Each structure stands twice: as structure tokens, then as C-alpha cells.
Amino acid sequence: MYVAVKGGERAIENAHAWLAEERRGDTKVAELTIEQIREQLSLSVHRVMAEGSLYDPDLAALAIKQSRGDLIEAIFLIRAYRTTLPRFGSSKPIDTGVMDCDRRISATFKDLPGGQILGPTFDYTHRLLDFKLAADGEVAEAPSRDVEPADVPHVTEFLNQEGLIEEAPHDDTMPPDLTREPLEMPADRALRLQALTRSDEGFTLGMAYSTQRGYGRNHAFVGELRIGSVPVEMEILELGFSIEIGEITLTECETVNQFTGSKTEPPQFTRGYGLVFGQTERKAISMALVDRALRWEELGEDSAGAPAQDAEFVLYHADNIQATGFLEHIKLPHYVDFQSELELVRKLRREAGAHQVQEAAE
Amino acid sequence: MKDTFEEENPRKRWMGLLAKAPAGRVSALLDACIARPSFEWLRAPEIGSTMVQARAGGTGAPFNLGEMSVTRCALTLESGEVGHAYIQGRRKADAEAAALVDALMQTDAAEQVRTAILEPLAAEAAARRAARSSKAAATKVDFFTLVRGED
The missing domain is CATH 1.20.5 (Single alpha-helices involved in coiled-coils or other helix-helix interfaces)
Structure with missing residues (x-):
């Protein structure tokens, strides 16, 4: 029997009013603007766009402000907003080969065409608190250097030339969309990649780390990691041709994995793929490792029975909005x-x- | 390859330029260039999304990466030219300005609009890109090998 109980309205209204006041904090301290969040907390903004699965930096910044910096709450707000938008269509598959790279490194080849470009990275910082940031500080402009225009080819292309790595053959199958059809098993790679790119960073990191520690080990090298912007092109029906409708920042990671061969494949390197909205390096590397672990079946490997190889376990627990919804409902009456x-x-x-x-x- | 195709279709090129312009920029250039012509909406500015696709491994089978917000509109000038806009973000005023520029580029004002709006937009985009690439270039590693004294 379900019994409705009334009487909480006043308490709820007052709780929300207090929430608004606590969100604002001490009014003697200047209020944050959306622009400040977008420009100065940009990696939070990127995470909210990636896991909210909607590329819009201003909306993500607004969500972070509204959620008092609780990023999962912010992601929830973005997911809810996303469902109200009419969908105009799908883009053509983006070409990460034409990315304007801010950063591009390879852990497998030192002297690669296009070079090792570090970009605005935390790597090689000493991880010591910088108390200068606590005081108002002017930032010196970053040095620049004349650019020799050069192509920045994908690293895997070099290994492809020798036939030492599996290819990713061109294909134009319309991919499944888990925002339209519920995620069901078995999930093909396109569906797994969609689920992983919007999955919780912490969960994906933990799963990826478990493969490194030996639960379904697949010996990954970062063949290439690149961050930069790519144009998005969409076919416009009323025009009869496609146009670029915008530009998005992405992080792409390709892993090169040891593979001793199987019943169906010769010994060669195999690949894991990570591609995530924004500057989201930890997530993109994690995604590539988990993608590779989940590919055991199509590569004809034996499963070690590791959690990261279990598509159902990984994909059904990777979404932080689903997980939060079910977890937090138990606190309700x-x-x-x-x-x-x-x-x-x-x-x-x-x-x-x-x-x-x-x-x-x- | 891509450039030659775009040269064959200049409209594709200018619509892309208008879509990627920073907020407010097309409106500002338009108002500095010409008095806005009167028009009627074929489709009033509307905010929606586009599902961005990518390819597994960069070159393989497509998958859905996530959506991006997009504003679109279509209008017709009194003289009959139809202007369209599809631009990134939630920017109705910018979409209107972009569609007006698209329509004006089909009129006798095309040369004036090209010089006062499209060329500055292209130059600004190139300057933004060059500034970023030259900062990236400054972080490029120049490896050198230390001579080992073993002989």
C-alpha cells in the first residue's frame, strides 16, 4: 500500500532558501560570474561538458555555480537540460587528424613528425602549493615561437605502414545511440565508446588502473595523446551541402598494446581509443585502457575474468548520474x-x- | 583537397566562418558595414543540439561522442534572398546576424559585405589560431643527445 504523506512543503521551501544563501556565501566576498568560472575553472567546465555529454562551456559554468561546485550535481543539471533540446541532427564524423594541437605527445616515439608538443600541462610541475596565486598576481604572457606549418599525423599511421598494428578500417555504419535506445548487452564497440566517453572519470580511472595492476593486464603504451580543437561539420538538408557549425576542444588518446596473437590474429600491436570533450587527459587515457580491455572477445583473447573485461559490469556502473540517482534515493522517505x-x-x-x-x- | 572543395562552394566557406565567430562579433561588424535590411522569418531563431560523431581509432567506425548546443534560423529579405544560419552555442542574436550576412552575400551588397565582414572575420580567426599555435610551438621539445665519453 502506498500512503502519501503531506506536510513538508514549508520545510522544503525554507531548505531551498537556505541553500541559495549558503551558495552565495559571505556577501562581503565578490560573487563569482559565469565568465570567471568558464575562464578560470576551465578543467571543471570541461569535465562537466564531457560527463554531461553536452558541449556548451557557458552552460557548464552556470551548472557549476548553481551546484556550488559539486561537479556530479552540475553534470546532472546539464543532462536534464540536454533532454529539453530538440535535436537538429548528427554531425559528420569529426577528423581528429586535422586537429589544431595545443598538446601532442607520444610515449612510444621520440622523434615523430610534428614533434613532441607539451602544451599547457601540469606534468613536470613540482606539485607544490603556489602561494603567489593567493595574492593578486599578474601573469606574464606565455612565450611563443614562429611556427613552421607542418602536418601532425597520427602516430599509429607509422606502425600501420609496417603492418605491425591492427588497422581501424573506414566504415560508415550509423552508430547506435544510448540517449535514444536504452543500453543493452551485448554492446558493440560504438556503443561502448559512447558510454565510456560520458562515464564518470573516477570510475573509469579506477577500472583502467585495475588493468595496469594485473586484473586483465594489456600492457598499454600511450602511442599518442593530443589535445586541441577540431571543426564540427554537419549536413544541412535545406542547403543540400554541409557546413562547419562550430569548433570543439577534444582530448584524444591512442594506446598501443602488446598482443601475442590469437587463433584469428597474427602477433601485432592492438589499439585502445579514448576521445573526450575538453582538456580531459586523465579521462581520455583511462577510456583508452578500458576500451582495450573490453575488446578481448573481438580480438579472440581469453578473458581473465577481470572486472575491466566485463562489459556489463563496466558499462552499467560507469554512469555517475544513474549511480547517483539510485544511490541517493535511499535517503528519501x-x-x-x-x-x-x-x-x-x-x-x-x-x-x-x-x-x-x-x-x-x- | 578540402580547400579546393571549399573554393568550389564559397557559401559553405562563409557560413562556416560565421558559425565560428566569437559572440557578438558578426553583429558588430554587420552594423558597422550596412543598415540592416528588413526581412521576414522563415524559421525564427531556435536553440537545439547536434549529436557529434567521431570515429573509433580516429579512422574507423563512427560512434556518438556527445551533443553540442546549436542555434539556427532562416530568413528572407524583401528582395527575396534567403539567408540561413547554423551556429554553435545558444546565441539567437548572433544567428540572426549570421543569416542576414548569408542573405546579403547573395545580393549586390556582396562585395561590401565580404570586405567589411567576412575578410575581417577570417583574419581574426587566423590570428587567434596563429597565436595559439605559436604558444604550442614554444613548448615543443628539442631533443639533444649528450656525447658520452666512452672512447
Whole structure:
């Protein structure tokens, strides 16, 4: 039986009013603007866009402000907003080969065409708190250097030339879309990649780390990691041709993995792929490792039974909005459910007690 | 290859330029260039999304990467030319300005619009790109090998 209980309206209204006040904090401190969040907390903005699965830096910044910096709450707001937008269509598949790279490194080839470009990275910083940032500080402009225009080819192309790595053959199958059809098993690679690119960073990192520690180990090297912007092109029906409708920042990671061959494939290197909205390096590397781990079946490998090789386990637990929704619902009123549990326990205790009394009497 | 195709279709090129312009920039250049002509909406500015596709391994089978916000509109000038806009973000005023420029480029004002709006937009985009690439270039590693004294 479901019993509706009323009476919380006043308390809820007041709780929300207090939330708004706490969100603002001390009014003697200047209020944050959306532009400040977008420009100065840009990596938070990127994470919210990636896991919210909607590329819009201003909206992500607004969501971060509204959620008091709780990024999963912000992602929730973006996912909810996303469902209200009419969809105009799909883009043509973007070409990461024409990326304007801010950063491009390879851990497998030192002297690669296009060079090792470090970009605005935390790598090689000393991870010491910088107290200069606590004071108002002017930032010196970053040095620049004349650019020799050069192509920045994908690293895997070099290995392809020798036939040492599996190819990713061109294909134009319309991919499945988990925002339109519920995620169901078995999930093909296109569906897995869509689920992984919007998955929780922490969960994906943990899964990727587990493969490195030996649970389904696949010996990954970062063949290439690149961050930069690419144009997005869409076919416009009323025009009869495609146009660029914008430009997005992406992080792409290609891993090169050891592979000793299987019943169907010769010994060669295999690949894992990570591609994520924004400057989201940790997530993109994690995604590539997990993608590779989940490919065991199509590569004819034996499963080690590791969690990261179990598509159902990974994909059904990777979405932080689904997980949060189910986890946090248990804090909402379950008075009637609990009342029946309470009755049951009392009854069992009464019966057990009666039994003991009876035994003692005998 | 891509450039030659774009030269064959100049409209594709200018619509892309208008879509990628920073917020407010097309409006500002338009108002500095010409009095806005009167028009009627064929499709009033509308905010929606586009599903961005990518390819597994960069070159393989397509998958859905996530959506991006897009504003679109279409209008017709009194003289009959139809202007379209599809631009990134939620920017109705910018979409209107972009569609007006698209329509004007089909009129006698095309040369004036090209010189006062499209060329500056292209130059600004190239300058933004060059500034970023030259900062990236400054972080390029120049490896050198230390001579080992073993002989």
C-alpha cells in the first residue's frame, strides 16, 4: 500500500532558501560570474561538458555555480537540460587528424613528425602549493615561437605502414545511440565508446588502473595523446551541402598494446581509443585502457575474468548520474517500507522468544 | 583537397566562418558595414543540439561522442534572398546576424559585405589560431643527445 504523506512543503521551501544563501556565501566576498568560472575553472567546465555529454562551456559554468561546485550535481543539471533540446541532427564524423594541437605527445616515439608538443600541462610541475596565486598576481604572457606549418599525423599511421598494428578500417555504419535506445548487452564497440566517453572519470580511472595492476593486464603504451580543437561539420538538408557549425576542444588518446596473437590474429600491436570533450587527459587515457580491455572477445583473447573485461559490469556502473540517482534515493522517505520491515523483525523476535521459552520449559 | 572543395562552394566557406565567430562579433561588424535590411522569418531563431560523431581509432567506425548546443534560423529579405544560419552555442542574436550576412552575400551588397565582414572575420580567426599555435610551438621539445665519453 502506498500512503502519501503531506506536510513538508514549508520545510522544503525554507531548505531551498537556505541553500541559495549558503551558495552565495559571505556577501562581503565578490560573487563569482559565469565568465570567471568558464575562464578560470576551465578543467571543471570541461569535465562537466564531457560527463554531461553536452558541449556548451557557458552552460557548464552556470551548472557549476548553481551546484556550488559539486561537479556530479552540475553534470546532472546539464543532462536534464540536454533532454529539453530538440535535436537538429548528427554531425559528420569529426577528423581528429586535422586537429589544431595545443598538446601532442607520444610515449612510444621520440622523434615523430610534428614533434613532441607539451602544451599547457601540469606534468613536470613540482606539485607544490603556489602561494603567489593567493595574492593578486599578474601573469606574464606565455612565450611563443614562429611556427613552421607542418602536418601532425597520427602516430599509429607509422606502425600501420609496417603492418605491425591492427588497422581501424573506414566504415560508415550509423552508430547506435544510448540517449535514444536504452543500453543493452551485448554492446558493440560504438556503443561502448559512447558510454565510456560520458562515464564518470573516477570510475573509469579506477577500472583502467585495475588493468595496469594485473586484473586483465594489456600492457598499454600511450602511442599518442593530443589535445586541441577540431571543426564540427554537419549536413544541412535545406542547403543540400554541409557546413562547419562550430569548433570543439577534444582530448584524444591512442594506446598501443602488446598482443601475442590469437587463433584469428597474427602477433601485432592492438589499439585502445579514448576521445573526450575538453582538456580531459586523465579521462581520455583511462577510456583508452578500458576500451582495450573490453575488446578481448573481438580480438579472440581469453578473458581473465577481470572486472575491466566485463562489459556489463563496466558499462552499467560507469554512469555517475544513474549511480547517483539510485544511490541517493535511499535517503528519501521509505517510512512505510521500513514500517513493514520493523513489523517483520518484531514478529520474528516474538516467535524466536516463544520458542526459547518453550525449550527452557522442556 | 578540402580547400579546393571549399573554393568550389564559397557559401559553405562563409557560413562556416560565421558559425565560428566569437559572440557578438558578426553583429558588430554587420552594423558597422550596412543598415540592416528588413526581412521576414522563415524559421525564427531556435536553440537545439547536434549529436557529434567521431570515429573509433580516429579512422574507423563512427560512434556518438556527445551533443553540442546549436542555434539556427532562416530568413528572407524583401528582395527575396534567403539567408540561413547554423551556429554553435545558444546565441539567437548572433544567428540572426549570421543569416542576414548569408542573405546579403547573395545580393549586390556582396562585395561590401565580404570586405567589411567576412575578410575581417577570417583574419581574426587566423590570428587567434596563429597565436595559439605559436604558444604550442614554444613548448615543443628539442631533443639533444649528450656525447658520452666512452672512447
